[in-house]
Amino acid sequence: MSKIYIMRHGQTEWNVLNRVSGWSDIMLDAVGVKQAVDAGKKLLDLNIEIAFASPLVRAQQTCQIAMSTWPHDRRVPIITDYRILEGYFGNAEGKVVTPESYVSRDFWGKRELASYDDMESLEEMDARVKNFFDEIRTKHKGKNVLVVCHGGIMRMMAAYFLGKPESGKYHDLGTFKNCEILSFDN
Numbered sequence: 001m002s003k004i005y006i007m008r009h010g011q012t013e014w015n016v017l018n019r020v021s022g023w024s025d026i027m028l029d030a031v032g033v034k035q036a037v038d039a040g041k042k043l044l045d046l047n048i049e050i051a052f053a054s055p056l057v058r059a060q061q062t063c064q065i066a067m068s069t070w071p072h073d074r075r076v077p078i079i080t081d082y083r084i085l086e087g088y089f090g091n092a093e094g095k096v097v098t099p100e101s102y103v104s105r106d107f108w109g110k111r112e113l114a115s116y117d118d119m120e121s122l123e124e125m126d127a128r129v130k131n132f133f134d135e136i137r138t139k140h141k142g143k144n145v146l147v148v149c150h151g152g153i154m155r156m157m158a159a160y161f162l163g164k165p166e167s168g169k170y171h172d173l174g175t176f177k178n179c180e181i182l183s184f185d186n
Contacts, residue, residue, distance in 0.1 A: 002186040004136065005046060006147045006157050009058040010035040010065075011178040018097045021058075021150070022089035028061045035179040040066030042181065043146065044074065051078045051146040052136075054085050054153075062179065063148040076146075083132040084157075086150035087125050090118030122156075122170070129156040137186060145186060151176045158182065 010032030014021050028036065043066055053063040060080070067075050136145055149157070155170040161184040165172040176182070 002142045002144050003046070004133070004145045004147065004161075004184045004186045005043065005048065006149065006154055006182045006184070007039060007043075007062070007066075008151050008154055008176045008178055008180050009054075009056075009062040009148060010039075012058050014094075015178060020089050020092045020095050020097060022086050022093045022152075023056070024093050025057045027057050028065075032058070032062070032178060033065060036062045036065035037069055039179040039181065040069030043067075044070050046146075047144050048076055048146045049143040050140055051076050051148065052081045052084060052132075053078050053148040054150060055080045055082055056085065056150070059084075059148045059150065063146070066148075081132060083128040084147060084149040084153060085128075087152045088120035090120075092119070125153060125156050126159070129153065129160050133157070133160050141186060143186065154182065 010028045012021065012026040012032055013029050014024070014026045015032075016029070039062070051063055051067065053059045060078075063078050067078070136147075147157070154176050155173045158173040159165070159170060162173065164170075
């Protein structure tokens with residue numbers, strides 16, 4: 001049986017500071033680089049046949065660094081795909097998230113850092129994810145696929161495979177650590 005492996009990018013300085021990253025292009029920090037190296041060693045045994053990465057630098061770096069740990073003849077093409085970008089959080093990007101001031105509509109519940117008006121909706125994110133995975137399941141059926149992306153969009157991806165949470169809050173599907181890997185049947 002083939003699999004889809006979804007991995008969150010390595011740690012960035014903004015992750016440490018609890019800043020909303022969204023579409024902000026933040027590079028990995030030293031810990032994030034090490035996480036990507038360690039993840040690459042785990043991924044090697046999964047016989048990945050094709051890889052997709054968000055166009056944001058933190059996901060690109062993670063995918064490239066992880067794959068650099070593989071023997072040269074085992075490396076696979078990395079396809080950049082805009083459908084797996086993190087959600088766009090508008091005027092909340094760069095702001096610090098505390099337990100009292102959550103950001104993303106219905107990911108966590110309360111909303112105090114930003115207005116809904118300049119954020120990508122959950123429906124838009126869901127449509128991107130559905131379009132992406134419907135295509136993967138058709139064009140790459142039977143292959144082991146790696147997808148390197150972001151924590152917020154990973155919740156939407158988990159919902160694609162597991163169904164939307166009964167609570168309506170995508171956060172109930174989990175909080176994913178940097179370089180955490182989920183797997184689903186393809």
